[in-house]
Amino acid sequence: MCSDKPNGFRTLPSATGGIARLACARLREVGKDVAAVLARAGLKAELLDDPTLRLDVSTQIKVLNVVAAELDDQLLGFHLARSFELGQIGLLYYVMASSEQLSDALRNAGRYSGIVNEGVRLHFILDEAATISLDYVGVDRRSDRHQADFWLVTLMRICRQVTETRLAPLRLKVRHSSAGQTEEFKSFFGHDMEFEQDADAIIFSAQTASFPLIGRDVYLNELLRQYADEALARQPDRQASFRSAVEEVIPQLLPHGRARTSEVARRLGMSLRTLSRKLHDEGATYAEILDELRAALAMRYLRESELPVSEIAWLLGYMEISSLTHAFKRWTGMTPRQFRSSECDR
Secondary structure (H helix, E strand, C coil), X not given: CCCCCCCCCCCCCEECCHHHHHHHHHHHHCCCCHHHHHHCCCCCHHHHCCCCCCEEHHHHHHHHHHHHHHHCCCCHHHHHHHHCCHHHHCHHHHHHHCCCEHHHHHHHHHHHHHHCECCEEEEEEECCXXXXXXXXXXXXXXXXXXXXXXXXXXXXXXXXXXXXXXXXXXXXXXXXXXXXXXXXXXXXHCCCCECCCCCEEEEEEHHHHHCECCCXXXXXXXXXXXXXXXXXXXXXXXXXXXXXXXXXXHHXXXXXXXXXXXXXXHHCCCCHHHHHHHHHHCCCCHHHHHHHHHHHHHHHHHCCCCCCHHHHHHHCCCCCHHHHHHHHHHHHCCCHHHHHHHHHCC
């Protein structure tokens, strides 16, 4: 339920409540008593009438579950995500849509997804494949199926819209069990859904990550990312995550080649085991954070034409330029010099 506690006292992850509002709109479309249905989730209908109020993520999950039961629709999240206007997502969508390549859009999705939902963290990894996955933070994943379905369908719709292609994944995995009607998933995604897996993820080919976006605009994207950073910073209910503390320490250690987990743990005043456990609780790993930070910093440094590539390699903790080149090709499909050249040509 929406909290009226003062800023800084909130402990539950919150969401904009957009999915819950879409569910209520569906109830109204079929003539259901919205107030009566929401009461079963412990929520007053008037709270959802104010789009500026955020919901606890656990409450949103309850709303979706009771609406699904009322409508006898165990694919509610899937169905809601199929038809809404993507622009309703707001700033997150426009940051993604103005990105340069699909990989940039998905990295931005991971960075800024907390604006929309603090309980579902998006992660993008590019190696042998391009994987966008969901991790639940401060929320019991077993309590939910509809948010997960909603996110996966929405992400697929965004990927298709911004590239103007009919993308299909190599694999599609969810943690929850099948609710039947799996042919609907296959028809939409172009691939069978794999149920009861160890992750919620869409897996594309690595080449997909380099697809250019139709609406790309480097200046608009930079401006929108500034707005998104400010939005994250001023969220009144948002507590600093442990991951953010780790992210603050790593850049200080990279230039000296000391960005090891043991040194980060020492800087944070804890054991290596505690650091790993805390990151695991937030659905993250140290290796993932280190890789994402290096990728982001590498692109930032390469845009500074005065910095030689050799110095950038040192700043990122690489002993050899070849190590940076190998990593950068994995992140972007280009060498550092090719990336710098493409930036200068704009």
